[in-house]
Amino acid sequence: MSIPQQLARVRTAGCTAGTGSAAGSAPLTEDTFVARPLAERAELALREGPLTYCLATGLVIRWAHPAVFHVGPAGTMGDDAALRVCGTLPRVPGARGATVLVAAQGPGGPVLFPVDPARTSVETGANLAGEPRDTLHLSDYQVPAELARPVTPELLSEFELRAALSRAALMAGAAQRCVQLTVAHTATRIQFGRPLGHFQAVKQEEARLIEESALVGAAVEAAGEALERLGAEARFEVAAAKAQASASVAEIARIAHQLHGAIGFTELSELRLATTRLWSWRDEDGDEAYWSARLGRAALTQRPEQLWSLLTGAN
C-alpha cells in the first residue's frame, strides 16, 4: 500500500476513533504507520505483539561493554553493540500493552532499539481523550547487541516525519468528524421554529468549520504524496501539515462546540470524542510551535527570493 493510501486509512481511524467502530483504534496507527515499517527498515527482528514508539531525548545511553583502551571521537567504544539505558520515555501511546520502539541519540550516533515495558517501571496515564499515554522509567535497562541498531540520521528523520504525519492524518479525521456531527446537528436541531442551519450567523460559523477542516485534510494529503516521493526529504511538507493541523484545532473545536450548544459539553454527545482527541493530538509528535519554528528557520536560512521555492517544493 502506498503512503497516501495508508494515510487515508489513518484518517478514517481518526474520524471513528472512540466511537466503537472497528477501524477506530489509535495504537494501531502507531504500529502500522510508524513503528513497524521502521523496525523492518532497520532489520530489527521483534517478538510478536503490538508496537508503539517513542522519539526519546535526554536518555543516558552508554555501551554495556566499553572498551576502556579504545577511545574514539565519540568517547569510549563498545566491545559489541549492547547498550545500557537510563532515563524516561514520557507519555508513550499505549505502552502498557505494546513493545516500544525507541529512537534516540546513542553514544556513537542515532540508535533504534525496542523496550519491553515489563522490564521498566510503568506509570500509567492518559491524554484528554482517555487514550493511554504511559511513562516508562528505565533504570539501567539492558539492550542486547542484536536488538540495538545504529541507524542513519535520515532514518531517524523519517521516523519523526512519519510520526508527525500520521498524527496529523488522525487529526484530519477527527476534524472531519467535527464537521459531520455539527452539520447533522444544525440540520436537525430546531429553534425559533427552524433548523439552526437556517440562520445566517450559524451558516457563517459552520462554513469556517468546514473550511478549516478541509484545509487540514489538503495539507495532510499533499504531505503524504511528498513523503511517498521524497522520503526523509519531505521535511517542509510534513512540518507544514502537522503545524497546520495543530494550529487549526482551536478554531475547529471552538466552532463545533459553539454550534452544538450545551449538549456538546456533555457525555450525551459524541462530539467530545473528536474534540478531546484534537486537543491532545495537537501537542503530540510536535506541536505547532515546534513545527512552525522549523519552517521559519528553513525560510530564514535561504535567500529571501527562495521563499516561494520552499513553498512549492520546486527549485
Next chain:
Amino acid sequence: MTALQSVQTLELRREVRRFLSEERARGTVLGRPDSWLTGWHPEFSRRLAERGWVGMALPKEYGGGGLGFLARVVVIEELLAAGAPVSAHWVADRQAAPSILNHGSEEQKKRFLPAIAEGRCFFSIGMSEEQAGSDLASVQTRAERVAGGWRLTGTKKWTGGAHCNDYAIVLARTSEHEDRHQGLSQFIVDLRAPGVRVEPIRLLTGEHTFNYFHLDGVEVPDGMLLGKEGDGWAQVTGELAFERSGPERYLSTFPLLVAVVRELSDKAATADQQVRLGALMARLYAVRQLSLGVAAALDEGRPADVQAALVKDLGTRLEGELVHEVRRILPVAADAGATPGTYPELLALALLHTPAYTLRGGTNEILRGIITRAVEHKEQQS
C-alpha cells in the same frame, strides 16, 4: 499534486523563473503586493504573451497554448509570488477568455480569443451596480432590442480598468420575470463605443482602478450578445469558479512576506519570529494545496464551485492576516511615502488594500452561504 511535479511543469516553472529574473533586472517586476489589481503594464503583458503565457488554457486553433489549467496555474502563481504587474491582461486571461470560449459564437471566438492570447485585447467586468452588489440579480442596466442589435442603458460601478481596457462583459436585464435570475444576458461592450462614459472612483490610497461605467444608450450589435439571451445568470455563476479559486486568492500579499524575510535575514531572528513566520508558511502551504485541488478539478471538467468558494474564503482571509502578522513579526510604522520597495512602503500598500481581499469576487459572507448550503445538501442525501 503529482501532475505538478511532472517534468514539463517543473521545466515550465524554471522557464518562468528565468524570465522573471530578467524582468527584475529590467525593473518591471518589483515584488509589489496586489499586483494583479493595480500593476497595469501592457508591454509586460505582451512580453508574457510572446512566450505563450497569456491564454495558455485556450485551444490552439484560437491562438492559445492548449495547455490546460494546471500549466496556467504554474505560470500565474509564479507571477503573483514575484509581485509582477499583470493587471492589464488579468481579467481577459482569467475570465473573459474562458467565458467566450464556453458561450461565445464562432465569430466571437475568432475575433477575441487570438487577440487576448496575443496580449492585445484587455477586458473589464461589468457586473456590479449601485443597487446590485452581493445581490447581483438585481442589476438595473437594461438592454432593449433595436434593429440589428441592442441598446444598453444603465450605470455599472466598481468597474476595474474600464478607463484603460478595450472591452467589458456587461450583465444586463433583457426581460422581466417573476424569478429575477431569468431574463439576464451578457454583452461584449466596446469601451470606446459612443455612449460609454467612464468616471473614476479613487481607492482609499488615491489609486485609480475603479470606475463608474455609464452606458447612455450604447448600441451593441447582435453579434456581441455573449451566449444565449436570458442565460446570463447561469453564465455569470459559471465564471465564478474560475474567478474564485486561483492563486490570486491567497498570494496577493505574499510579496510582503518576502520583504519581511529579507529584513530578518540580516538579523538573528528570535524564536517567536521564527514560529510566527513558520505558521504563516504552513497556512500558505495548506491553502495552496486546496487551490491546486480546484485547478485539477477544473482541468478535468469536474464541478468545483463549492471548493472554489472555500479556497477564496480561506485564502483571502489569509491575505489579510498575513499583513497583520508580518507587522507583529517585525513592527514598523507603515509608510506609503517611504521609498518604493522598502518594507514600510510595501507594508502600507498591502495594509491599505486589506479591505479588498475579502470583498472582491463575491464577499466571503456570501461564499460561506454557498459552502454550507452544499454541505447540508450532501449530508441530506447521504
